[in-house]
Amino acid sequence: MLDKYVGVAKDGSFEVKGDMRAVYQVMVNTRQGLVRSMHGLLHRASLIATRYAVCRKQFANLDGSPGERKLLDYQTHMQKLGGIMSEAFIMGMTARYSDRMMVQMKKDMSAGNFALLDMMHHLSSGLKAWYCLMTHLGVDELRMCCGGAGYSQYSLLPAISEMVSSMPTLEGDTIVMAQQNAKLLFKYVKVIQGKR
Numbered sequence: 001m002l003d004k005y006v007g008v009a010k011d012g013s014f015e016v017k018g019d020m021r022a023v024y025q026v027m028v029n030t031r032q033g034l035v036r037s038m039h040g041l042l043h044r045a046s047l048i049a050t051r052y053a054v055c056r057k058q059f060a061n062l063d064g065s066p067g068e069r070k071l072l073d074y075q076t077h078m079q080k081l082g083g084i085m086s087e088a089f090i091m092g093m094t095a096r097y098s099d100r101m102m103v104q105m106k107k108d109m110s111a112g113n114f115a116l117l118d119m120m121h122h123l124s125s126g127l128k129a130w131y132c133l134m135t136h137l138g139v140d141e142l143r144m145c146c147g148g149a150g151y152s153q154y155s156l157l158p159a160i161s162e163m164v165s166s167m168p169t170l171e172g173d174t175i176v177m178a179q180q181n182a183k184l185l186f187k188y189v190k191v192i193q194g195k196r
């Protein structure tokens with residue numbers, strides 16, 4: 001597969017045949033894969049926590065009724081669930097947009113045009129950093145939204161939480177990835193200021 005870019009002759013000599021910038025595409029591709037998959041995990045955890053909030057009732061504090069109040073009817077609870085769910089929707093929408101950019105970048109690269117690679121590197125770094133962190137923190141919050149049940153394997157939340165807990169670190173730590181993204185933003189600030 002890599003024969004397109006490099007080759008090793010029978011005498012052991014190494015030859016670079018293609019444009020080695022293509023190697024960067026592998027890392028960008030993996031990061032974009034994470035960007036693409038985070039919102040699905042956050043949606044799944046949101047679904048579990050929302051279903052729980054509809055069924056679980058706590059405290060008889062409804063005026064004129066001996067019945068208990070659904071968790072979903074507590075404003076503080078709705079704020080937690082609603083906020084995280086909207087984050088998951090936004091993550092899904094922007095991931096689809098950056099996916100389309102990724103497809104275009106690959107098409108351009110196979111025609112020898114690497115113009116989008118720099119942008120995709122910085123963009124996928126920033127999205128990877130924030131989406132992985134938001135998903136990790138979001139799933140943890142959703143787990144707490146289910147009280148003690150969120151710690152039971154039956155809820156599936158411990159498995160999702162374990163899966164996403166390494167995401168902010170793997171394929172580039174959050175801070176380091178965010179710095180990559182910040183570099184691009186600073187570059188554009190200088191362009192706007194007319195310094196470059």
Ligand SMILES: Cc1cc2nc3c(=O)[nH]c(=O)nc-3n(C[C@H](O)[C@H](O)[C@H](O)COP(=O)(O)OP(=O)(O)OC[C@H]3O[C@@H](n4cnc5c(N)ncnc54)[C@H](O)[C@@H]3O)c2cc1C
Pocket residue numbers: 166169170171172173174175176
């Ligand atoms: C579950 C899992 C699976 C993995 N799988 C693979 C794999 O298949 N293949 C592979 O090659 N690697 C793999 N890794 C390694 C992963 O890519 C690295 O762990 C990750 O890139 C972080 O690098 P590091 O471990 O060197 O941490 P470091 O970069 O040393 O980070 C340690 C701490 O220092 C901070 N830090 C580092 N640099 C800076 C800076 N410039 N400014 C401020 N703070 C900084 C970080 O924020 C972090 O808190 C995996 C890691 C995990 C957790």
